[in-house]
Amino acid sequence: MTSPLAWLNSELADLESRHLLRRRRQFESLPGGWCLAAGRRLRNFAGNDYLGLSHDPRLKAAAERALSESGSGAGASALVSGRSQWLVQLEEQLIEFEGCGAALVFPTGYAANLGTIAALADSEDVIYCDRFNHASLVDGCRLAGAKFRVYRHDALDKLDESLASASPFRRRFIVTDTVFSMEGDVAPLGVLVEIADRRDAILIVDEAHGTGVWGESGRGACEALGIADRVPVRIGTLSKAVGSLGGFVAGDQSLIDWLWNCGRTQIYSTALPPAVCAAAAEGLRIIAAEPQRRAALWRNCDLFRQMLQDVGLEPHRAASGPIVPLVLADAELAVEIAGRLEERGFLVGGIRPPTVPQGTSRLRITLSAVHDEESLVELVAAIHAVWPRFR
Ligand SMILES: *Cc1c(COP(=O)(O)O)cnc(C)c1O
Numbered sequence: 293m294t295s296p297l298a299w300l301n302s303e304l305a306d307l308e309s310r311h312l313l314r315r316r317r318q319f320e321s322l323p324g325g326w327c328l329a330a331g332r333r334l335r336n337f338a339g340n341d342y343l344g345l346s347h348d349p350r351l352k353a354a355a356e357r358a359l360s361e362s363g364s365g366a367g368a369s370a371l372v373s374g375r376s377q378w379l380v381q382l383e384e385q386l387i388e389f390e391g392c393g394a395a396l397v398f399p400t401g402y403a404a405n406l407g408t409i410a411a412l413a414d415s416e417d418v419i420y421c422d423r424f425n426h427a428s429l430v431d432g433c434r435l436a437g438a439k440f441r442v443y444r445h446d447a448l449d450k451l452d453e454s455l456a457s458a459s460p461f462r463r464r465f466i467v468t469d470t471v472f473s474m475e476g477d478v479a480p481l482g483v484l485v486e487i488a489d490r491r492d493a494i495l496i497v498d499e500a501h502g503t504g505v506w507g508e509s510g511r512g513a514c515e516a517l518g519i520a521d522r523v524p525v526r527i528g529t530l531s532k533a534v535g536s537l538g539g540f541v542a543g544d545q546s547l548i549d550w551l552w553n554c555g556r557t558q559i560y561s562t563a564l565p566p567a568v569c570a571a572a573a574e575g576l577r578i579i580a581a582e583p584q585r586r587a588a589l590w591r592n593c594d595l596f597r598q599m600l601q602d603v604g605l606e607p608h609r610a611a612s613g614p615i616v617p618l619v620l621a622d623a624e625l626a627v628e629i630a631g632r633l634e635e636r637g638f639l640v641g642g643i644r645p646p647t648v649p650q651g652t653s654r655l656r657i658t659l660s661a662v663h664d665e666e667s668l669v670e671l672v673a674a675i676h677a678v679w680p681r682f683r
Contacts, residue, residue, distance in 0.1 A: 311624040312644055319639075323347040325663045327639060334639040335667050337657045342505050342614050343585045344662030345535030345578060351571040355536075358570035366563035370397075371552070374563030378570045385573040386540050389580055390511060390526065394548035396541045397569070399561045401500050401529030402428040404539025407557030408527055409467065409496065410435040411550060416462035420451055420493070422479065424472045427647075429498055433467060448483050455491035464493035470513035471501035474648050474656060476607070476615030478506070478513050485522045496525040503579075504533025505613060510579040510586055533579065536572035538564050589614060589661035592668060596659055599672040605679065614659040617643075618675070619652055625680065626653035632678040638671050 307313040320328040325344065327336040345351055358378045366374035379397060386395035398404035409432030413419055418439040421430060433440050439461065443451040445468070458464050466488055468479045481497070488495040502512030507520075512528065514520040525547060530538035541551055551558070564572075579585070593614050600607060600616070607616050620626045623644040630642030633655075641656035648654060657671070676682055 311627060321346065323662070325660050325667065329634070329639060332637075334634065334637055335663070335671065336639050337659070337663075337671060338639045338641045339660070340501070340532035340658060341535060342533040342589055342658070342660055343535070343579065344660055345504075345533065345575045345585075348535065348575075348578065350578065351535055351574045354570040354574040355567035358566035362566035364567070365565050368563065369559060369561060370563040371559060376563070376566050376569065378566040378573070379563055382538075382564075382569040382573045382576075385576045386542060389509075389576045390542035391520070392526070392542040392544075394543065394545045396548045396551050396555065396558065397530075397564060398539035398541070398555070398558045399564060400537065401498070401527070401531055401539035402431075403557035403561060404527050404529070404541055405429050405498060406432045406435060407555040408525065408541050408551060409433055409465075410556065411554040412436070412494070412496070412525070413438040413463065413465050415439075417465060418458050418461040418463075419465045419467055420455065422468045422472075424475055425467060425469050426473055426498060426500065429467050429469070438465070445479055445484075448480060448487065452487050452491065455487065455493055458491070458493075464491060465496060466493050467496045468498070469501070470497050470499045471506065471613060471615070473501055473615065474617060474643060474654070476611035476613055476617055478502075478517075478611070478613075481514060481517045481519050481523075485519045489522075494525065495523050497523050497527065499526060499528040500532060501613070501615060503528045504575075505586065505589065508583075510583070530572040530575070534572055534575035536575055537568050538572055585661045589659065592659045592661065592663055592665075595665065596657075596668045596672070599668065600675075603672060603676045604682075605675065616657040616659065617654045618657065619654040620680070621651050621653060623653040626655060629678055629680070630655055633671075633674055636674040636678070638674055 325336055327334055362376055368374040382397055383395050405428035413436040415437045419433045420441050420443050421433050422445050423442045466484055470479055484495055499512035504510050506513040507515030514523050524543055526542045528540050530536045626642045630640055633640050643656045644653045
């Protein structure tokens, strides 16, 4: 008898033939921007631990204390009995860090995007979604069941025009990453805020790659562009620069009360464990208190981009932060070049469709404050040595 799932084998074979099959491997994260893959020490340029906080002794100590005092799991959703002192402290830390009225924690950034968009919009509404938005925002829009329209942030006049004729909808939403995760550029948030005001639309932003990296006090790209208090719904993650795990929403009390009641991805999921909350709260505290970490990261960003330019390589877009995409177009080639860099001791992302549009497969290099200059110099030399145009 053939398995009722036999069709999956031909689907998988099809993915493989198109060089789109993903294989999972094991990695151990090590301090100082290193990792272990199959027993080999590699310099890790494929993570989002922008400030190196996941190995900070203070985050580990905070997590250990919460673990030993309160156990390994929260045991229930936050509304039922899972909202521990550690989660409450994390909410308080978030309110202080974000300078907002209220904050709510979700199990992940993915869950925060999904649950927030689906709680705010429904089939009577229209959502405008940037074409480079993260999958979790797109999925949130789908789940909401609203009319879904895609716009390009390099052609905002079209967005404005389209919104001008969207008044028959009950409500209008604009949803965007603040820092695009595969492109590395920052959304034109100042213009988006103006369009949202003019067209009576609600702006929802995802600071997943902004928090801890951008802005005077590390709140993100909205802070950097001076428009944080004009964005009613700010979503972020505790899993990247903050060094722990979890998602959050920052906004007014009414928004947070609504999400407590209608944000299904946090209502129907177990609360984050005490250790995870304690580490995240400590990560936020350190981000606010130690701007020198951000400064070190930005020095690396500027240095690395300059060195790439010096050898004749231009990153994909006019981006300046720690996400550095180098487009190779072809999926097979992107995987091959990432493999060659790995042979030379560097782990970088080889990104293929559907994560990026067809024909734009790329290396995605991410920088961290804990990378030393020597690593950057050697990585540029390695890229130059394996890059097709220079071989
Ligand atoms: C990583 C990421 C998320 C998801 O955050 P998690 O906490 O890892 O679930 C959401 N949005 C963007 C833009 C991301 O890059």
